[in-house]
Amino acid sequence: MAEGYTGAVGGEQALRTFAAFARRACGPETVIDDLLERQAYSCDGLTAHRAVPGLVFVPRTSDELITGVRELIRLGVPFVARGAGTGLSGGALPETDGVVVVLARLTRILEVDPISQLAIVEPGVVNATLSAAVRDHGLYFVPDPSSQVACTIGGNVAENSGGAHCFKYGFTTNHILGVEVLTPTGDLVMLGGESMDVPGPDLRGVFIGSEGTLGIAVRIVCRLMTLPLAHRTMVAYFADVVAAGDAVTHLIRAGIVPAAIEMMDRGAMAACEAATGAGLSLAWEAALLVELDGTTEEVQAGLDQVRACVSAAGAGEVWVASTEAERDRMWRARKAAFAAAGRVAPAYIVQDGVIPRTALARVLESIRSIGREAGLTILNVFHAGDGNLHPLVTYDPNEPGAYERAERAASDIVRVCLSEGGSLTGEHGVGIDKVCMMPEQFTSDDLATFWRLRRAVDPAGLANPGKLLPTPRLCGERPGRYVTHPLESLGVASRW
Amino acid sequence: MSEVSPRSIEEAATWLAELGPDERVRIVGAGTNQRGCPPAARILSTRGFDWVDLRAGDLTVAVGAGVLLSELQSLLATAGLRLAIDPVADGTIGGVVATGSHGALVWRYGTIRDLVIGATLVLADGTVAHSGGHVIKNVAGYDLAKLVCGAYGRLALIAEVVLRVHALPACEGGVVAVVAPRELTGVLEHLRRARLEAVAMDWVSTSGELLVVFEGTSEGVASQARRLCELLASDGLHPRRVEAAALAQLRAERADVRAPATGVVLRVANRASRLLTWLTTIGRRDGVSVGVYPGAGLADLVAAGRDVETLLELGRSAQAAGGQCQLRLLRDEVTCELRELEQSPARWLLERVAAGLDPGGRFV
Structure with a gap:
């Protein structure tokens, strides 16, 4: 069964029409059509794939966003939503004949309701900014991807982001109560709501993690959790990676639910240590970073259990953070891992x-x-x-x-x-x-079902086309990896 | 009316694929929360989907849709595990998912949608579709398992689900206090400011009592319960501690309030702060009991008799305050006016999705 879309798209003329419309309706500063400036949006965190967008639209308000995207839909122009561009799967890779819709200016925290433990935010709010903003209420937003100082909540919703502390508390989908979505047909619809449950099929759960293919989040209702009273964090070292893996299995089987269980092997530890000087011991092959949170009594009892478990699994040395500064050092080392790999x-x-x-x-x-x-x-x-x-x-x-x-x-x-x-x-x-x-994970019937869902929401195939679901055209004619030409590096020539 | 009860996913898929284009199908489980059946529909029972594949080390379990929640919980308990939901009535796992069930544990663990990590569905034309699996973290493809949560069998047949399970807590205990509706907000504030980690909160109008439950080590449960008692006492309330052994009785009493043998339950969902404010405005009503999960923003209005006028009035006032309504635990067909309360702002989109997955409108 042939999948995908066959509908016509807008083309050059439609892009020019849109640019004129957006300048008039939303202001000239919302449109980027200069080639060099557009190149800045040619990839996200996955730099091996690049394409220069036909145009970049940077609305400053949700009204501008809605107005602009509705015009794109009217013109049949494909669009790719982009938050901070920290994604690692090329989800924000532009269409050369389409428009990148940048949400990074929509940064307002619209409301915080501490009684209901929720915040309503625009999609461009940075993940860590929200937690900082509600800290005085004794609350925080649980999902904490390593990129949390830069990534946006809209991006977290698009990707159903995780993070180190999601083991105990769940992922983005478990911390979003509702999303107001601008659908690929230009309609605004509230999926979910402001309570822990709302009637009807869980379309919010389908939208979260749909990678921009089912619309754009305009307003997001985030559930906030109470800041734990206490943390205890430790690093347990092992002589072998496999032994560290076994220790994780022992911990889980013992019914212990740490807030986080992170693992690094020797190579990763060396890189992280070189980058941060956190104090990791490099005499071992693997390390587990285990964090417990909760009440003081729970955390102390849990710590004793974890120590017993990792010892039984063969941990050679255990470093328990005794101060908040020590805990910070441990986490700084872990969260620096991707960047630190550049040292290796x-x-x-x-x-x-x-x-x-x-x-x-x-x-x-x-x-x-x-x-x-x-x-x-x-x-x-x-x-x-x-x-x-x-x-x-x-x-x-x-x-x-x-x-x-x-x-x-x-x-x-x-x-x-x-x-x-x-x-x-x-x-x-x-x-x-x-x-x-x-197709290596899903059957053709699974994929056909995904397509039926996608087409029901986006009949014209305008929202982030080419992502998430394979098509014969896409996977048969995939362009090669982007390689910088020496003249490009020197700045004397441009590919586009 | 003829009823089929396939024993396997393949059997169900074949049966559906071979149906005539105009044949309608109603999916039934144990009938706990079943809506009235359209007269011309064929009945597809899920009770033949009776398998359980527990992977205790991974904290996941794959369950056929026809397995009863109570059967699953018993089996999990032998491995020191549980599915962390506590709905007030039993039912099949398929029914639990299709109706979006949960109980007071919603505060800590969410609803069934937060625990479903995979599903095998059979579409109206017999197509078998999978999503998710035995991994708790997975963002490949659309989350079809979430889509069927709360869909009441309209979108697809749920044949099997994979669920995230949790270890049984080492200890649990609670605090009970008579609390007026206007005081519930203050209790939420106490819990947040003291950073207490309640797993469940449940208030019922029949006794006016709020039950707050803690889980964890015996020391942790005791210290949190003690602290909450101090805070409530400082407000002039008269809290009492409840040991684990007494919790079962309290829960059973509350289940009787929320799931009466006859009548109608109207679920109201709204932002917690607004729901609690609205609650203070409705006063006591003859023939209607109220059960509230205060932090979660959920209230059940229970009319034990057939007189639903008061329920209708309360439902309209809840909507005027920004709430959404849903009828649950229907024992009888109810009036059209009550059904009109079930207006979802996303209905048009749901209809589009339903048309994509079940274009002939087979599942009713």
Whole structure:
């Protein structure tokens, strides 16, 4: 069954018409049509895929957003919503004949209701900004992706982002009560509401994580949680990655629910330590960062249980943070991992796969073999409690064939995840990056059902086309990886 | 009316695929929260979907839609686990998902939509579609498991779901106090300011008592319950501690209020602060009991008899205050006026989605 869309799109003339409309209706500063400026939006955090958008639209208010996007729909112009551009799957990769709709100026926290433990925000509010804004009420927004100082809540909704502390409290989908959505047909609709449950099928749950393919979030109702009274954070070191994986399984089986269980192997620890000087011991092959939160009594009892568990699993050394500053150092090291990998190798691919937790030790062993066979160093740093792996496959781009080997190794890792009953992606999304791997996880009937849902909401195929679901055209004629030409690096020539 | 009860997903898919284009199908589980059946519809019972695949180490379980929640909970308990919802009535897992069930634990664990991590659905034309699986974190593809939560069988047959399960708490305990509706907001503020981690809050108008439940270690539960008692006493209330053994009785009494043997339950959902303000305006009404999950912004208005006029009036006033209404636990067909309360702002979009998945309108 042929899938995808066949509808005509607007073309050059439609882009010019839109630019004139937006300048008139929303103001000249909402339109970016200069080539060099448009190039700044040619990729998100996945820099291997690039395309210069036909136009960039940067509304300053939700009214401007709605007005502009409705005109795009009327003209049949495809659009790609973009928050801070920190996504790692190319979900915000532009269409060359379409418009990037930048939500980064919609940064108002519209309302905080501490009694109801909710905040209503615009999509461009930065994740960490919301938690900071409600801290005085004793509240915070739980999802905490590593990019939380930059990523937006609209982006979190689009990707159903996770983060280190989602093991205990759930992911973005569990912390969004409602979303007002501008649909790809130009209608405004409230999905969910402002309570913990609303009547009817959970369209909010379908929208969250739909990667911009079912519309644009205009207003988001965030659930806020009470700040825990106490934290205890520790790092347990192991002589072997597999032993650390076993320790996670023991912890879970013992019924312990830490707020976070993060794992790093030796390579990742070395990189993080070099980047932050946090005080990680480099004498071991693997480390688990375990954080407990809750009341003082709960946390102390939990800490004792965790110590017993990791000792039984063979932990060689345990570092328990005794001050808030020590805890901060531990987290700084963990959250610096992706950036720190740049100290180990000039380039790397961040993979994102999920496995059932009980397969952790086995999968880590497979990843080690994949790295060995490819002749590449693979750093492992991930959310061990969720079974969400983030292997960093390092390579030297100057070495002929190295990128291709790294890409193959990264794909092989995901295939190992799938063979264990896992998933292509735990939090980075499918985007453009994994769209052609979707048939490896889903049957043709599954994909056909996804298409039926998508077409029901977006009959014209205007919202982030080419993402999330594969099409024969997309996966048969996929462009190669973007490689910078030396003249581009020198700034003397431009590709477009 | 003929009823089929397929024993496997394949059998159900084949049966649906072979139906004539005009044949309508009503999906039934245990009938706990079933709406009246259109006369011409074929009945598809899910009770043949009776399998359970527990993966205790992964804290996940795959369950056939026909398994009773009570059966699943018993099986999980033998492994020291539970599905962290506590609806006031039993039913099949498929029914729990289709009706979006939950109980007072909604405050900590959310509703069933927060615990469903995968589903196998059969569409009206027999297409079998999967999403999610035995991993608690997964963002590949659309989350079809969420889509069927609260859909009352309109969009697809739920054949199997994968659920996230939690360890049974080492200890639980609670605090009970007679609290007036206008005082509920103050209790929420106490819990937040003292950073107490209640897992459930449940107020019923019949006794006027609020029950707050804590879980965790015995020391942690005791210290939180003690602290809450101090705070409530400082407001002039008379709280009392409830040990774990007494909780079951309290819950059963509350279930009787919320799920009477006859009558109608009207669920009102609104932002917690608005719901609690609205609650102070409605006063006591003869023939209508009220159960409230205060922090969650949810109230059940229970008319035990057939007189639904008061319910209609309360539903309209809840809507005027910004709330949404839904009829639950229908034992009888109710008046058209009551059905009119069920207006969802997203109905047009739901109809489009339904037309995409079930273009012939087979599932009724």
